[in-house]
Amino acid sequence: MKSxxxxxxxxxxxxxxxxxxxxSPSRFQSLRQFAGLFGGxxxxxxxxxxxxxxxxxxxxxxDLLLGLFLGNLLAVLSWTLVCAPIATRTRLxxxxxxxxxxxxxxxxxxxxxxxxxxxxxxxxxxxxxxxxVGAVLGVPSPGLNDWLPGSxxxxxxxxxxxxxxxxxxxxxxxxxxxxxxxxxxxxxxxFIACALAVLPRLGVASDFSNFWEVASTRIWxxxxxxxxxxxGAMHVMFFAWxxxxxxxxxxxxxxxxxxxxxxxxxxxxxxxxxxxHMLAWxxxxxxVAAINREMNPGLMAIEAGGFAGGAAVMIAGWTTAxxxxxxxxxxFQSVTPDWSRWKTTAGAGLLTTALACLPVFFLRxxxxxxxxxxxxxxVGAIVFAEHWILPRIGVKPYRAERLGxxxxxxxxxxxxxxxxxxxxxxxxxxxxxxxxYFFALGAYTLxxxxxxxxxxxx
Amino acid sequence: xxxxxxxxxxxxxxxxxxxxxxxxxxxxxxxxxRTGLAVASLAWFVFATxxxxxxx
Numbered sequence: 001m002k003s004x005x006x007x008x009x010x011x012x013x014x015x016x017x018x019x020x021x022x023x024s025p026s027r028f029q030s031l032r033q034f035a036g037l038f039g040g041x042x043x044x045x046x047x048x049x050x051x052x053x054x055x056x057x058x059x060x061x062x063d064l065l066l067g068l069f070l071g072n073l074l075a076v077l078s079w080t081l082v083c084a085p086i087a088t089r090t091r092l093x094x095x096x097x098x099x100x101x102x103x104x105x106x107x108x109x110x111x112x113x114x115x116x117x118x119x120x121x122x123x124x125x126x127x128x129x130x131x132x133v134g135a136v137l138g139v140p141s142p143g144l145n146d147w148l149p150g151s152x153x154x155x156x157x158x159x160x161x162x163x164x165x166x167x168x169x170x171x172x173x174x175x176x177x178x179x180x181x182x183x184x185x186x187x188x189x190x191f192i193a194c195a196l197a198v199l200p201r202l203g204v205a206s207d208f209s210n211f212w213e214v215a216s217t218r219i220w221x222x223x224x225x226x227x228x229x230x231x232g233a234m235h236v237m238f239f240a241w242x243x244x245x246x247x248x249x250x251x252x253x254x255x256x257x258x259x260x261x262x263x264x265x266x267x268x269x270x271x272x273x274x275x276x277h278m279l280a281w282x283x284x285x286x287x288v289a290a291i292n293r294e295m296n297p298g299l300m301a302i303e304a305g306g307f308a309g310g311a312a313v314m315i316a317g318w319t320t321a322x323x324x325x326x327x328x329x330x331x332f333q334s335v336t337p338d339w340s341r342w343k344t345t346a347g348a349g350l351l352t353t354a355l356a357c358l359p360v361f362f363l364r365x366x367x368x369x370x371x372x373x374x375x376x377x378x379v380g381a382i383v384f385a386e387h388w389i390l391p392r393i394g395v396k397p398y399r400a401e402r403l404g405x406x407x408x409x410x411x412x413x414x415x416x417x418x419x420x421x422x423x424x425x426x427x428x429x430x431x432x433x434x435x436x437y438f439f440a441l442g443a444y445t446l447x448x449x450x451x452x453x454x455x456x457x458x
Numbered sequence: 459x460x461x462x463x464x465x466x467x468x469x470x471x472x473x474x475x476x477x478x479x480x481x482x483x484x485x486x487x488x489x490x491x492r493t494g495l496a497v498a499s500l501a502w503f504v505f506a507t508x509x510x511x512x513x514x
Contacts, residue, residue, distance in 0.1 A: 182506040186499065189471055193478035193495060206483045306492030308474075308499040 006406055009104030022091035022258070029259045031268055037256065038272030040184035042244075043280055045128045045316035047191065048297035049365045050243070050277075051284030054236060056144070056293055058224030061216040063233035068281065071240025072273040078241070078248035079257075080266030082380075086387050087257030088265075094254045098379060101386045103400040105407040110379055114246075115331025117372050119348055122324040123355030126165060127362040129317030130158045132298030132310045141296040142359035145227045149357055158356045165318055166349025169325040170342045180319040187319075188275055190312040194304035195283035198290035219289040238430040239366060240277055245373025245433060250380040295363065325349055370429045377433050378418040381440035382411050389445050395452040410451065414444045463509030470501035 054064060090097050099107040131141050139153040149155050168176055200206070204214050224230045247253040248269070257266065287300040294300075301309030329345030336344055355361060361368055386397050400408040422436040477498060481491035 179507070182503065182510060185471060186474065186502050186506075189474040189502075190495075190499070193474055196475075196478040196482045197491060199482055200484070204482075305478075305495055308492075308495040311499065 005105040005108065009108045009406065024091075025261075027259060028261045031265060034256070034260065034265050034268035035271040036181075038269050039188075039275060040181055040272075042272030042276030043184055043188045043191070043316075044276070044320040045125045045297070045313065046320065046365065046369075047276060047280035048128060048284050048287075048301065048313060048316065049124075049295075049362055050239075050369075051281030052288035052295060052297070052300065053228075053366055054231065054281065055219060055285045055288050056225040056228045056295060057231035057235070058222050058228065059220050059231045059233075059236055060222040061212070061220040063231075064220050064236055064282070064285070067233040067236025068240050068278045071237040072270075072277050074237070074241040075244060075248060075273050075277070076267060076270045079253065079269040080263065082384065083248045083251050083253050084257045084260060084263040084266030086251060086383065087254040088260055088263050090254070090387075091258045092254065093258065094251045094379075094383070097251075097254065098383055100398040100401040101383055101408065102379070102411045103405040103407045106400075106412055110376075111331045113375065114252075115328040115348065117375065118324045118328040118331070119352045120355055120361055120368065121372070122165075122321040122328065122348075122352045123162075123358075124361040124365055124368065125317040125320040125324070126158055126162045126352065126356035127359050128297050129161050129314050129321075130154065130298075130356065131296050132301065132313035132317075133157045133161065135296065135298040135302050136310060141294075141299070142363065144225065144295045144363060146363065147358065147360040149359055154359075155357045159353055161317070162349065162353025162356045165321045166325060166346060166353065168318070169322050169329070169349065170345050176322055180322060183315050183319050187312055187316055188280065190301075190305060190308055191280045191283040194301060194309050194312075195286040198287060198304045201290050202286070219285055225293050235428070235430055238434075239370070240273075242373045242430070242433055243277060243369055246376040246380075249433075249437065250373065250376045251383055252376075321352070325352060328352070367429060370433070374422055374429075374433050374436065375419065377437055378415040378440040381418070381437050382414060382444050385441050385444045385448070389441070390448055393445070393449055395448050399448075410447045411444065414440055414447060417443060460509050463505045465509075467502055467505035467509050470498050470505055473498035474502065 059067070086097075095107060095111070098110065102110070133139075134141055134154060134157055137153070137157070139157060140150060142148075142150045142154065149158070199211070199214075202214050202218050204211050222230075242249075257263075260266075284297075284300070287304045288295070291300055291303050298310060298313050301313045303309070305312065325345060325348055328348035328351075329341060332348055333339065333341060333344040336347070339347075390397050396402070399405065400411075418436050418440040421439050422432040425432050425435060427435075474495060477486070477491060477494040480486045481488070486494070
């Protein structure tokens with residue numbers, strides 16, 4: 001087992017070799033580039049679903065505004081005050097930094113877990129794209145509380161789309177990525193366009209004079225759809241905060257901010273959060289209200305925007321799935337040392353397409369996003385503690401690197417223990433990650449301090 | 459030529475907002491709105507690929 005883990009870690013190191021060295025100042029990027037990056041990444045297929053679900057969960061208009069503003073602000077501050085400072089000091093990716101802390105074995109396990117989570121997310125995006133094709137072909141979408149597909153036709157469409165997305169990821173990831181950059185501003189425009197176009201159907205006057213009243217009574221009216229839990233401002237705030245938990249608190253975006261001249265560049269994340277996670281979510285809420293709250297992103301967009309709306313759902317699904325499939329392929333390449341990149345991407349695509357046939361992942365997207373962040377959050381806490389807290393309490397950091405550990409068992413124990421702690425917490429899923437984060441910080445700091453004497457003498 | 463393509467791309471993107479705004483105001487019908495949005499979208503992709511893609 002140990003030798004297999006070591007071999008897996010060595011394979012992973014080879015794949016990540018290009019990013020091993022700390023970034024030099026000559027490679028720093030401008031604020032404009034960061035703004036563009038965030039602006040492009042956070043208008044995606046998920047926005048069609050998430051904003052619509054806030055309507056279905058009976059969020060009130062004022063709660064939505066307050067929750068989205070505060071939650072996105074907290075996300076921006078998390079990037080700026082948690083992720084960017086560590087990234088600009090170390091100039092490393094999370095892969096290489098956590099490797100020093102958790103050991104190559106633990107980092108490899110983290111990578112594979114990330115790959116699996118990426119596959120589920122990509123699968124959900126393919127399901128979202130499937131609703132667009134289904135709407136055109138007259139194939140009914142699964143019901144709001146369904147876990148399984150409702151028809152063979154739905155499965156067939158999901159398989160076709162999944163196959164197409166996988167082929168594109170294999171054949172031309174980089175080329176298509178450049179194209180995806182062009183899609184982002186257009187997608188935001190389509191969100192706004194579709195919402196504007198359907199406002200008259202909801203009774204909004206042409207001078208916007210009654211918009212607030214319509215928003216409060218016909219869209220975000222505080223009445224959840226049958227079978228959906230009632231959400232309030234706190235649910236919205238926490239969701240907006242943790243929607244990218246793995247990236248900011250979880251520190252995955254060290255990969256981006258290692259290119260920033262200083263930590264203040266974390267504020268560029270606002271260019272993604274407020275247009276994508278506030279405006280786009282409001283727009284998709286308007287769109288779902290216009291089709292009587294039917295959770296069908298494809299139908300929503302086609303009814304609101306015609307061909308352009310349907311194309312936006314397809315393209316949004318693809319632009320989210322494409323890099324996700326690529327990253328999953330990279331992660332799995334370490335566990336299949338004899339396979340070429342295209343084979344591992346094909347394998348990731350096969351898994352993703354199979355998952356896409358199950359509508360549960362996009363119909364439970366809010367819960368999935370919460371679980372995704374929760375599973376990876378402890379790693380961010382461990383790294384934060386190692387970077388900021390341990391040196392201040394006299395504990396020498398990076399014992400895994402210094403002592404040649406394959407796995408930092410304390411880190412693994414804290415990771416697993418934090419997840420158990422979160423599972424046992426008697427509170428809503430959306431709120432669990434925050435006490436869990438502090439639990440992980442405290443537990444790792446305590447464990448490291450207690451064993452420091454033994455480690456520092458070596 | 460590239461700078462012309464870039465300008466046309468941004469004009470197309472602006473049209474993607476302007477056309478639905480006209481529909482919202484009742485200045486154009488549903489059919490004209492849907493067709494206009496589709497054409498503006500296509501124009502964005504054509505001109506943006508030509509004028510912006512390499513920069514990306």
